[in-house]
Amino acid sequence: MRLAPIFNQEESNGNSRAATTSKLTVPQLIRYSVDRLREDLETMESASAVFWARAEQLGQGDPEYLFLNPFSTPVFMFPLWVERSLSETQDVDFQYELAYASTAMYFYVRILDDAMDGHVESGALLPLLTSLSAYFNRALRNLFPASDPFWTYFYRVIDLSTEGMVADFSATQITSEDFIQLAGQKSYCVMIPIAAVLCRYQRCDQFERWSELWHAFSAWNQMRDDLRDWCLDSKNGLCTYLLSEAQRLKRKDESVEQWMVRDGYRWSIGVVNQFTKRARELTAELNVPEMEEELEAQYDRLSQHLEHLCDTFSRIDHDLGRVLHGRAG
Amino acid sequence: MVKSGLQILDILQARKERRFSLDPINQLQLKFITDPDFRQLLIDDPAAALTSVGITPTEELVTIIQGLEQDLTQLASLLGVGIECV
Numbered sequence: 461m462r463l464a465p466i467f468n469q470e471e472s473n474g475n476s477r478a479a480t481t482s483k484l485t486v487p488q489l490i491r492y493s494v495d496r497l498r499e500d501l502e503t504m505e506s507a508s509a510v511f512w513a514r515a516e517q518l519g520q521g522d523p524e525y526l527f528l529n530p531f532s533t534p535v536f537m538f539p540l541w542v543e544r545s546l547s548e549t550q551d552v553d554f555q556y557e558l559a560y561a562s563t564a565m566y567f568y569v570r571i572l573d574d575a576m577d578g579h580v581e582s583g584a585l586l587p588l589l590t591s592l593s594a595y596f597n598r599a600l601r602n603l604f605p606a607s608d609p610f611w612t613y614f615y616r617v618i619d620l621s622t623e624g625m626v627a628d629f630s631a632t633q634i635t636s637e638d639f640i641q642l643a644g645q646k647s648y649c650v651m652i653p654i655a656a657v658l659c660r661y662q663r664c665d666q667f668e669r670w671s672e673l674w675h676a677f678s679a680w681n682q683m684r685d686d687l688r689d690w691c692l693d694s695k696n697g698l699c700t701y702l703l704s705e706a707q708r709l710k711r712k713d714e715s716v717e718q719w720m721v722r723d724g725y726r727w728s729i730g731v732v733n734q735f736t737k738r739a740r741e742l743t744a745e746l747n748v749p750e751m752e753e754e755l756e757a758q759y760d761r762l763s764q765h766l767e768h769l770c771d772t773f774s775r776i777d778h779d780l781g782r783v784l785h786g787r788a789g
Numbered sequence: 790m791v792k793s794g795l796q797i798l799d800i801l802q803a804r805k806e807r808r809f810s811l812d813p814i815n816q817l818q819l820k821f822i823t824d825p826d827f828r829q830l831l832i833d834d835p836a837a838a839l840t841s842v843g844i845t846p847t848e849e850l851v852t853i854i855q856g857l858e859q860d861l862t863q864l865a866s867l868l869g870v871g872i873e874c875v
Contacts (some may be wrong), residue, residue: 691823718811721818765867772860773818779853780814784844 482556486536490527492556493563500595507591510584511567518570527566530761532644533681534754535562535650541751542657542670554603554660558653561599565649568592578628578696603656609664621648631699639701643682644675673742677755680735684762687728690720701727721773729766736763816842821861821868828865832858 501508512523519526527536539558543550566588574582604610624645632640654670686693686702693700694716702724703716710719710725736759743752811819820827820842831838835854836846844850854861 715811717819718815721815721822722812765864769864770855770858772864775860776818776853777814780817780844780850783847783849783853784814 468727484540484550486540487524487528488770489536489555489559490524492561493560496560497567497595501591504591507588509753511588514571514585515567516584530758531684533647533650534758535566535653537751537754538650538670538674539657541746541748542654542666543661544750545666545746545748546657546661546663551660554657557599557603558606558656560655561596561603561656564592564596564599565652568596569647569649572625576625577698600652600656604659608659610656610659613659613664613667614652617648617651617655619709620645622649633707634699634701634704636701639682644671644678647682648674650674669742669746673739673746676735676739678744680732680739680762681760683728683732683735687725687732687766690724691717711716720731725766725770725773729763729770732762732766813842813844816846821864825865825869828861828868830863832861 464588498512499509501511515523515526526532537561539555539562540550543555569584570593571585571589588748600610600614624642624647628642628646631642634642651667651671651674654674655664655667658664658666658670683702686700686785690700690702690706705727706716706719706724709723710716714722739755740759743755816837817831821831827838830841831854835851839846839850839854859870
């Protein structure tokens with residue numbers, strides 16, 4: 461399984477902007493962006509080698525797969541969905557430039573996040589932050605003159621995102637309210653390409669609606685990430701909402717690990733369902749069928765996975781317990 | 790006999806470890822979630838996997854695990870996706 465079914469798997473015309481297809485696909489945008497980033501970085505031999513080694517590691521051998529696997533955050537899709545909500549046609553050049561800015565920005569945030577989480581391999585990557593920041597700024601300057609209202613949104617989003625990352629990193633306990641706020645805010649940079657499309661179509665009045673959706677989706681998405689990484693997060697002493705709740709809900713004579721296998725996953729299904737419900741309502745209000753379809757597929761995948769895990773563990777508990785402890789069947 | 794401070798600490802630590810020691814079934818579940826090698830071992834060689842978490846692998850227990858092979862294989866492939874979501 462390499463690509464999620466939602467993605468058009470047709471081969472694009474390499475990294476050419478002159479792709480003739482009338483409807484842009486996400487793989488096309490990603491291939492163009494990754495190739496352009498490769499060109500931009502190639503003058504720096506060591507930095508480039510370090511960067512692509514990490515990108516390949518993150519993408520399990522293929523940097524493009526990082527954005528095209530069924531579990532990726534649909535960073536590249538949001539600008540297309542926003543445009544779809546405003547226009548019947550696509551501004552292809554605009555979307556290509558925006559995709560490149562998004563790619564540079566994604567890696568900027570990824571490296572920063574890795575470093576904050578204490579991944580040792582990130583040390584040599586830190587100087588890349590300067591270049592990546594310059595690249596995404598340059599791409600956005602190609603789209604908007606200095607006087608454009610877009611830059612007001614840009615700086616507002618950047619500052620909120622910075623504040624969110626620091627607050628999240630400094631937290632020693634995360635409540636439900638903190639989590640909903642922080643999950644969206646620390647990844648708020650994703651609102652930059654969204655704001656760019658809204659400004660391009662002079663529909664900044666829609667910013668808050670998309671921001672609200674981003675917060676709702678992020679809560680779901682961060683919960684998915686926290687569930688995937690809870691054991692590693694616990695070992696590294698990181699504070700997450702899931703681990704905070706595990707500490708609060710576990711029995712006195714129980715460890716976090718015991719609570720997770722006894723009740724944690726089942727409890728998480730309830731939380732994930734709440735987040736899904738809110739994100740679903742907001743998605744429906746924006747009336748973009750492609751977005752509803754893709755997000756529904758992501759929600760379903762996680763829910764099915766969690767239900768499957770809980771059911772299988774219940775059967776193991778029941779069947780092995782019956783034999784080992786003589787529990788009634 | 791009066792115990793030294795270190796001995797008392799050892800006893801307290803042992804109690805703590807006992808208090809939090811996982812039931813073998815929970816240990817099996819936890820290892821399945823966190824350890825890719827164990828996931829594969831449970832599918833390929835249930836008897837060895839059961840032994841490694843302190844469960845005597847009777848024929849009945851091995852048959853139970855073998856009956857879950859399809860579910861365990863599917864879960865293992867999903868748990869094994871080492872991709873960042875966020």
